[in-house]
Amino acid sequence: MSQTLSTLRFQQLHADDEKTMAAWLVLLAESAEDSLESPPPCPVDLVGSVRFAPPDTTLEDWVVLLDGRMVGSVRLAFPDGAPSARLDQLLVHPSARRQGIGRALYAHARGRATTRGRTSITATVVESLPGGPPRDTGPAAFAAAVGATRCTEGVGIHQWLDLRRHDPLAGGVPPVPDGYRLVTWGTITPEEYAVAVSALELSLGGASLEEAEQQVETSYARRFEKMRVGRGRRAYHTGVVHEATGKLIGYTSISKTTGNPQHALQGMTVVHTSHRGHRLGLLIKLANLHLALQHEPALRMIETTNAEGNAAMIAVNAAMGFLPRDRWVPWTSGQGQST
Numbered sequence: 623m624s625q626t627l628s629t630l631r632f633q634q635l636h637a638d639d640e641k642t643m644a645a646w647l648v649l650l651a652e653s654a655e656d657s658l659e660s661p662p663p664c665p666v667d668l669v670g671s672v673r674f675a676p677p678d679t680t681l682e683d684w685v686v687l688l689d690g691r692m693v694g695s696v697r698l699a700f701p702d703g704a705p706s707a708r709l710d711q712l713l714v715h716p717s718a719r720r721q722g723i724g725r726a727l728y729a730h731a732r733g734r735a736t737t738r739g740r741t742s743i744t745a746t747v748v749e750s751l752p753g754g755p756p757r758d759t760g761p762a763a764f765a766a767a768v769g770a771t772r773c774t775e776g777v778g779i780h781q782w783l784d785l786r787r788h789d790p791l792a793g794g795v796p797p798v799p800d801g802y803r804l805v806t807w808g809t810i811t812p813e814e815y816a817v818a819v820s821a822l823e824l825s826l827g828g829a830s831l832e833e834a835e836q837q838v839e840t841s842y843a844r845r846f847e848k849m850r851v852g853r854g855r856r857a858y859h860t861g862v863v864h865e866a867t868g869k870l871i872g873y874t875s876i877s878k879t880t881g882n883p884q885h886a887l888q889g890m891t892v893v894h895t896s897h898r899g900h901r902l903g904l905l906i907k908l909a910n911l912h913l914a915l916q917h918e919p920a921l922r923m924i925e926t927t928n929a930e931g932n933a934a935m936i937a938v939n940a941a942m943g944f945l946p947r948d949r950w951v952p953w954t955s956g957q958g959q960s961t
């Protein structure tokens with residue numbers, strides 16, 4: 623560590639420490655690129671994200687100060703029972719880069735992972751797609767420099783739908799096939815669907831619905847929505863009920879922060895395997911976009927990410943006008959590797 627970096631001080635971030643939180647929000651705002659595709663960070667969402675972790679996950683946020691000035695931050699996620707910790711964000715202020723601060727943050731993160739008994743760390747690096755907009759190659763160079771290895775599995779395709787350029791609802795919402803009916807809800811899942819939503823999400827629609835429902839002891843949907851509400855997010859859902867059994871056999875979700883009226887996230891869409899092949903995925907996504915636009919008329923840009931191998935969902939998205947923008951590639955490093 624250089625002479626300068628010997629004055630680095632790490633401090634854990636706590637939501638009730640208003641002064642440090644305020645400095646962290648400034649750091650994130652000043653480090654963010656501001657384009658229509660990358661909206662400015664929403665302070666309500668960020669503060670809420672420190673208070674409310676995703677279900678079954680512990681978060682640690684750390685900031686680093688150089689001579690008393692906040693110059694970087696790192697968020698570690700520790701999913702319950704996983705051998706690995708996830709680096710959700712590792713950031714150095716643009717004015718403080720290439721001085722070894724990123725390296726020091728990474729070393730700190732690895733130390734925290736070891737303390738919590740994790741044997742590896744994973745992080746996501748954004749890469750450009752052939753023909754897509756260029757992306758900064760610095761993060762990949764940094765990941766390699768700290769000893770991480772690029773993974774070939776688990777790659778996500780990040781896509782954007784620009785409603786100013788393409789209106790997927792121009793032809794209306796397609797008719798609902800016989801034997802099914804659509805239901806809608808907002809941020810809070812109705813009690814009658816909470817267990818079915820949890821079972822569908824956790825099994826990705828693959829298991830027997832009864833079996834999956836029995837395994838859901840407490841509702842994952844309820845715990846997920848607690849985080850969402852804590853982050854000030856609003857959500858719109860459209861589900862599909864199989865009329866013969868009365869069961870919810872699929873649903874889709876759009877959510878958004880309070881701070882960015884033009885932007886939303888297309889989240890989970892799942893249709894149970896035994897009901898696939900009826901174009902229900904496209905139907906509920908279109909119906910849900912229609913629902914969201916009724917409540918959020920300023921919406922222009924919708925982003926989503928799917929596993930690279932999920933050709934079916936990427937095709938549904940393409941039919942709606944989503945365009946692939948970049949690849950989200952996992953990198954990993956084990957505790958035994960040198961940095």
Ligand code: ACO
Pocket residue numbers: 709711712713714715718719720721722723724725726745746747759760761762763764765767768770953
């Ligand atoms: N181009 C090429 N190599 C780079 C770059 C770059 N832009 N940035 C870092 N490196 C490599 C170099 O080998 C560097 O050593 P050197 O300066 O002696 O040549 C080494 O990484 C360590 O660099 P640091 O000075 O410790 O890194 P820095 O403090 O500049 O932070 C970071 C790097 C975190 C990537 C910063 O640019 C940033 O905040 N970017 C935006 C957010 C981001 O992309 N986060 C990283 C995601 S990947 C991950 O977490 C593993």
